[in-house]
Amino acid sequence: MSFDAVIDVKNVSKRFGGLRAVNDCSLRVERGSITGLIGPNGAGKSTLFNLVAGNIVPDSGQIIFDGQDVTGLKPHQLFHRGMLRTFQIAHEFSNMTALENLMMVPSGQPGESLVRTWLMPGVIKDAERHVRQKALDVIDFLKLGHVKHELAGNLSGGQKKLLELGRTMMVDAKVVLLDEVAAGVNRTLLQDLAANIERMNQELGYTFFVIEHDMDLIGRLCDPVIVMAQGEKIAEGPMSEIRANPEIIEAYFGAPVEAA
Template identity: 85%
Template sequence: MSFDAVIDVRNVSKRFGGLTAVNNCSLSVQRGSITGLIGPNGAGKSTLFNIVAGNIVPDSGQVLFDGQDVTGLAPHQLFRQGMLRTFQIAHEFSNMTALENLMMVPGDQPGESLVDSWLRPRLVKARETEVRKKALDVIDFLKLGHVRNELAGNLSGGQKKLLELGRTMMVDAKVVLLDEVAAGVNKTLLHDLAANIERMNKELGYTFFVIEHDMDLIGRLCDPVIVMAQGEKIAEGPMSEIRANAAIVEAYFGSPVEAD
């Protein structure tokens, strides 16, 4: 394991009946990076991503997070340790405002306790004020102030993706898993989304692990890019090298990919 690896996947395999989805795969995500994971349909990347996120338990191998073995831990357990995931389809609380969605994220708030609400109202109020201030700071960072009081269910696809990014900022995640962040987002908001991911990485030190089909977005955001095929990691490097590898382009993308 590299000293700076925040996620380290070691010899992970997963089978579904007679199908081997992930075959003895090893890879790492370096702290402070935006690491991309790409490959054709059936490559095993979604299965591996779900194993890292705690949605699937591997048949063999290990997943280490921040140096600790977290193999088989559930998503809510990983959340407490600082690993957060966004989804291809945003999972907002549609009947709450954008601001309220953000304020819901931090766990163990005293207002969740009936006893604290009755006996320690000042503590409850102080914590609520603190959480609200942070939520407003996140909204300001993401430039969502114009929709902060709008019901989240009324937001556009791109705005919902921005809101999901904001939810990861409410708990200062060690690593954010981005699942098809470009899906359902128009080009204008996708540019804003990418810019905010870059800002979170460069200004706030967030680490991202990205699974994505949009090669232009991967090329803009990610270094390194990891390529999977037939359940195995077959290449890793900057997107310029991946695009220039004729064998990878022909075998795994079907046609030449032009360089940026």
């Protein structure tokens, strides 16, 4: 598979007072990849993720998304262009079913207009039927059929994470930023979660950019893995090479493994 960059970070820097959190950092997330981002505490990973997601604005440099300069755009603007960060999508509506939660995701539905509801009931019904069918297809893909009519608030932590993945599928994201996706998920459901991320990537062509504490999960899912230290990218490659790199062992793996 030939790749091109869906995210291209070019010489980006960000300072907070006297602390330079990201220092002239450049990296690429190739279309169709599952790219991991790791590094020791204080490496600048979370700041870089926030810069890419539009939560903060860089002091210098550019962020290119899908060939367009999106530096300084807000998260909701990036959402409508197809960049989703999992926690940026509203948390589940606890008193609605899993199916209803998925049906709430697409924006601009004709039923949102009171006038259309009065004047175009046929259009409204057709649109709702389409959204419902798509939600059912997503539920089938994620193997959540047994809980589709369960209130979302009653789902386990792992099932909620799967539902969150499902919400990204309702809007056909070009790239999904996964931030600590394994947090609060038991080992059994984590395997299901990882398998679904792999299926979304391999069968549906989703691109993922991942920060994660769990190095086993990073090793399973991600190629390439990008390593940051002191606000800079210091290495990139498959996990087998990353683990064997003396510079990384000194900067990262010489201490207890964390990827905050």
